[in-house]
Amino acid sequence: MLRTLVLQAFWTMLPAYVPNNVAVLAGGGRPIDGGVSWNGNRLLGDGKTWRGTLVGTFAGVVLALVLDVVRESIETRLDVTLPVFSVKSAFALSFGAMLGDIGASFLKRRSGRERGAAFPGLDQLDFVVGSLGLTAAVAPTWFRTVFRIPVLVVVVVMTPALHVVTNMAAYVLGLKDEPW
Template sequence: MVGSLVATAIWTMIPAYVPNNAAVLAGGGRPIDGGRTWDGTRILGDGKTWRGTAVGTITGVVLALLLNRIRAPVVEATGIELLPEFTLPAAVALALGAMLGDIGASFVKRRSGRERGASFPGLDQLDFVVGALGLTLVVTPEWFFATFTPGVIAVIVVVTPLLHVVTNVAAYKLGLKNEPW
């Protein structure tokens, strides 16, 4: 029961987990805020670009569609029936919502006086989750409630920060990130 709940939570969030990493790899380009400031501080900063947002979103959607293709064999091999099939609106909402959550966190960080790359515990680990779940709820509430049971959401809230720390430390050690958070 717990194993299938964890597997369902991770499977369901893959289209939201991967976009920010894809955005880092594809980074560069025009900043979303166009260099504008608010009260003398950048609105978002150079780390939030149109290209990164587009690549991250597309990557998340493509992953959701690939998961749909392998769902039947995975269910057959594991016996985990709760792995959802992604609708296109759900895939877009999860991926774009993750990107928007990260962009929103950047805005909050700039307003709190933190520089690009500065740590903000809690926000750094769950910003994209809140964005992904929030946009998915708005875009496709039926799919959201069928997929994100209270148990799945609880697992996401507990497991995501752990995955976030592990993947960011790995990216830092591989030289893909400038800081390990």
């Protein structure tokens, strides 16, 4: 029961987990805010770039479509029912995750935090809120079918833990400047 929920939650959220990590690898180039400041602080900062956002979003969508292709064989192997991603849901999960992270940087700058500063809680959940929010908005029927309450609960509990572990790993591997 819990095993099924964890597998379903993880599978469904993979297209939301991957974009921000790909952005770390792909980032660089022109910042989205074009260097503009507001009340003495950058609008978003140099850590939110067009390239990171585009490549990250694209990676999430491609991943979802690959998951669709391998779904049936994984279902048989793991004896679990897994959701099918539509292009719309794939895009919303992926781009929503990037939007949530961008929104968090906007809030960090408004509270005077420099690029890279930690904002515990927000750092771990920004992309979940963005991802679920955008998906609920643009693919409401898909959202209601896939994100049943128990799945949502597992997503909200499991994601911060996964976020901490993956960012720690990226930091140890020298891919990220800070472990959050």
